[in-house]
Amino acid sequence: MTRRIVRTGFQLGILICIALFLVFFLDSRYRVLPQSVxxxxxxxxxxxxxxxxxxxxxxxxxxxxxxxxxxxxxxxxxxxxxxxxxxxxxxxxxxxxxxxxxxxxxxxxxxxxxxxxxxxxxxxxxxxxxxxxxxxxxxxxxxxxxxxxxxxxxxxxxxxxxxxxxxxxxxxxxxxxxxxxxxxxxxxxxxxxxxxxxxGPPAKIEKPVPRIRKDGKFKIVQVSDLHLSTGPGACRDPEPKEHNGGKCDADPRTLDFVGRVLDEERPDLVVLSGDQVNGDTAPDVQTAIFKIVGLLADRKIPYAAIFGNHDDEGALSRVAQMSLYETLPFSLSEAGSNQIDGVGNYFVEVLAHGNKHSALTLYFLDTHSYSPDEAHFKGYDWIKPNQIDWFKTSAESNKDAHKHYTHIHLDMAFLHIPLPEYGDRGAEHKGAWLEGITAPGFNTHFKDALVEEGVKVVSCGHDHVNDYCLLSKNQRTAEGDLWMCYAGGSGFGGYGGYGGYHRRVRVFDVDANEARISTWKRLEYGDIASRIDEQVIVDAGKVVPLQHREHRS
CATH class of the missing domain: 2.100.10.50 (Vitelline Membrane Outer Layer Protein I, subunit A)
Known part of the structure; x- marks a missing residue:
C-alpha cells in the first residue's frame, strides 16, 4: 500500500512537472509568435x-x-x-x-x-x-x-x-x-x-534632402560599431582604464564621445555603418536604436544606416529594424528591393547647391552576417551576385542623370564587413592595422564592380581596431583605383584592447568644387579637436596616392 502511494505520488509529481513545462513552453511559444509577427x-x-x-x-x-x-x-x-x-x-x-x-x-x-x-x-x-x-x-x-x-x-x-x-x-x-x-x-x-x-495623430515625417553647402563642401561622419545596449551597458576594454575613477558605463560614454564629435565637426550626414546594436545585451533593440537616433535628431543631422552581423542577434529582425528606421526623423535609411539578398541595399543622392542635379552618390549595401557555408568558407558572409547586379544597374542608370551636373560627379560606398582586398599587406595604407581582417572567405569580387562603376572610396566597419585607408592598385596599370577605408570602432560595448586603442570615428570632407575628398579621424580620449591621419584620397575626381607627410591640425 505504501509503495503504491509513493508510486502514485511520484507519477503525480512527474505529471505536474510536465504540465508546468508545457505551460511555460507554450506560453513562451505564444509570446514569441506575436513578437515575430x-x-x-x-x-x-x-x-x-x-x-x-x-x-x-x-x-x-x-x-x-x-x-x-x-x-x-x-x-x-x-x-x-x-x-x-x-x-x-x-x-x-x-x-x-x-x-x-x-x-x-x-x-x-x-x-x-x-x-x-x-x-x-x-x-x-x-x-x-x-x-x-x-x-x-x-x-x-x-x-x-x-x-x-x-x-x-x-x-x-x-x-x-x-x-x-x-x-x-x-x-x-x-x-x-x-x-x-x-x-x-x-x-x-x-x-x-x-x-x-x-x-494625437502620427507626426508627418519628411525625409531630408541632402545637399552640397554654399561653399561647395559636404561633410560625412562615419560612426561604426556603436554596440549599444538596453540600459547603460558594460564597457569592454575601456581605455584609459582609470578614466573617471575607473567607472565606465558603455552607452553614456559612447554617446558622449559621438555627441562631442558631431558638435565639433557639424557634419551634413552621418553614416551608421553597422553593429549599432549589441544583440546579446539589447533584448529591446528599439530602445538601443533610439539612443543614437535621439542624438542625431536633437542636432537635426540626416543619417543613413546599414546593418552589421550583431544588429539582428536580438529580438528584432533586419526587416523590422529597417521599417523602424524608415519612420524616424532625419533618416535616409531604406530597406531597398526585397527581390535581392539583404536588407538595406540603397543609394542616396546628394544634390548640388542651388539645383536638383546630383553631385555625390552614396551607395549602401548589406554585407549580411555569418558564412552560409562554414565548411568551405569560414567566418563571414559575402555580397551576393544579385546585389552586385543591382549595384551595377543602379550605377549605370544614375550616370545618365549625372551627366547634367556641371562639375565632376563623385561616388562613394559604405559596407559593414570588409572586402577580401582589404587584406593586401603590400598596398599603401595609412592608419592603424592592429588585427587581422575578418573578411569573407569567398570573394565575389565586388571590389572590381566598384572600380568599374567609378566609385573612388569604399569604407567599412566590423574590425574595431583597424582604422586604416588602403590604396588598391589596378593590376594592369599599377595606378591607384580605389581607396578602401575603415571607420574604427566607436562603441565601448564592443571590444577594444590591443594595447591602448582609443575609440574613434572617421570623417570624410567632400569638396564638390574641386572634386576632392579628404579624410581624417577623431579620437574619444584626448584632444577632441585634433585630427589624426588626415589625407587627401581623391582630387579632381581621381584617386591620388598616399601623401608622404602627415597632417595634424
Whole structure:
C-alpha cells in the first residue's frame, strides 16, 4: 500500500512537472509568435484612441496564471516588462482602444498618464470628472469623456514600452511618462521599463534632402560599431582604464564621445555603418536604436544606416529594424528591393547647391552576417551576385542623370564587413592595422564592380581596431583605383584592447568644387579637436596616392 502511494505520488509529481513545462513552453511559444509577427513594434495604429491601460503579471510556475487578457477587449504590447529575464514572472502592458467614430457617450479617453506610488492629484486641483485612476505597476490614468478624442493635444492615441534609465524618445509627438519606471516587484538591473505615449495623430515625417553647402563642401561622419545596449551597458576594454575613477558605463560614454564629435565637426550626414546594436545585451533593440537616433535628431543631422552581423542577434529582425528606421526623423535609411539578398541595399543622392542635379552618390549595401557555408568558407558572409547586379544597374542608370551636373560627379560606398582586398599587406595604407581582417572567405569580387562603376572610396566597419585607408592598385596599370577605408570602432560595448586603442570615428570632407575628398579621424580620449591621419584620397575626381607627410591640425 505504501509503495503504491509513493508510486502514485511520484507519477503525480512527474505529471505536474510536465504540465508546468508545457505551460511555460507554450506560453513562451505564444509570446514569441506575436513578437515575430509584430516585430516588437508598438501598437499605434492611426485613427485609434486609447481608452484604458493596465499591466498584467503572470507566473510561469502557475498553470492558471496568464499574461493575456480578454483579446476582444485588450491588446497587448508585445514586450515582456522583465525582458524575459524574470525567473518566474512575466508582465505586459495592455491597452483598450477604439476608433474615434466608435466612441460612445459612456466611453472615456486617456488624457494623461503618470507613474508613481502616490496619487498625482495630491497637491493639485482636479475636476471631479477627471480624477486619477490607479492601475497596477504604479500606473495612474486621468480619463475624460469622449469630447477630448478629437483634441490632439490631450488624447493619448498610442502606447509603447522602452527600457533603461538612459532611455531616449526621438519620435515627434511622443513623450516618456514621468517621473520614472514602472513599479515591478523586481526586474533586470539597469533596464527599467518606461511607458512612452503619443498624443494625437502620427507626426508627418519628411525625409531630408541632402545637399552640397554654399561653399561647395559636404561633410560625412562615419560612426561604426556603436554596440549599444538596453540600459547603460558594460564597457569592454575601456581605455584609459582609470578614466573617471575607473567607472565606465558603455552607452553614456559612447554617446558622449559621438555627441562631442558631431558638435565639433557639424557634419551634413552621418553614416551608421553597422553593429549599432549589441544583440546579446539589447533584448529591446528599439530602445538601443533610439539612443543614437535621439542624438542625431536633437542636432537635426540626416543619417543613413546599414546593418552589421550583431544588429539582428536580438529580438528584432533586419526587416523590422529597417521599417523602424524608415519612420524616424532625419533618416535616409531604406530597406531597398526585397527581390535581392539583404536588407538595406540603397543609394542616396546628394544634390548640388542651388539645383536638383546630383553631385555625390552614396551607395549602401548589406554585407549580411555569418558564412552560409562554414565548411568551405569560414567566418563571414559575402555580397551576393544579385546585389552586385543591382549595384551595377543602379550605377549605370544614375550616370545618365549625372551627366547634367556641371562639375565632376563623385561616388562613394559604405559596407559593414570588409572586402577580401582589404587584406593586401603590400598596398599603401595609412592608419592603424592592429588585427587581422575578418573578411569573407569567398570573394565575389565586388571590389572590381566598384572600380568599374567609378566609385573612388569604399569604407567599412566590423574590425574595431583597424582604422586604416588602403590604396588598391589596378593590376594592369599599377595606378591607384580605389581607396578602401575603415571607420574604427566607436562603441565601448564592443571590444577594444590591443594595447591602448582609443575609440574613434572617421570623417570624410567632400569638396564638390574641386572634386576632392579628404579624410581624417577623431579620437574619444584626448584632444577632441585634433585630427589624426588626415589625407587627401581623391582630387579632381581621381584617386591620388598616399601623401608622404602627415597632417595634424
Amino acid at each position: 509584430h516585430s516588437h513594434l508598438p501598437l499605434h495604429n492611426e485613427g485609434l484612441i486609447i481608452t484604458d491601460i493596465t499591466v498584467q503579471t503572470c507566473s510561469t510556475l502557475n498553470p492558471l496564471s496568464s499574461c493575456k487578457l480578454d483579446q476582444d477587449k485588450w491588446h497587448r504590447v508585445e514586450k515582456d516588462l522583465y525582458l524575459n529575464s524574470g525567473w518566474v514572472s512575466r508582465a505586459y502592458v495592455h491597452i483598450k482602444r477604439k476608433r474615434e467614430e466608435e466612441l460612445t457617450d459612456e466611453d472615456k479617453v486617456i488624457v494623461d498618464v503618470r507613474i508613481g506610488k502616490l496619487d498625482p492629484a495630491m497637491g493639485e486641483k482636479t475636476q471631479a470628472s477627471e480624477k486619477w485612476e490607479s492601475r497596477p505597476a504604479g500606473v495612474w490614468l486621468k480619463r475624460s469623456s469622449k469630447r477630448h478624442a478629437s483634441d490632439s493635444k490631450t488624447s493619448v492615441t498610442a502606447v509603447d514600452v522602452l527600457f533603461g534609465a538612459d532611455v531616449v524618445e526621438p519620435r515627434p509627438g511622443w513623450e516618456l511618462v514621468t517621473p520614472g519606471a514602472l513599479r515591478l516587484d523586481s526586474g533586470p538591473e539597469g533596464r527599467e521599463p518606461r511607458l512612452s505615449i503619443r498624443r
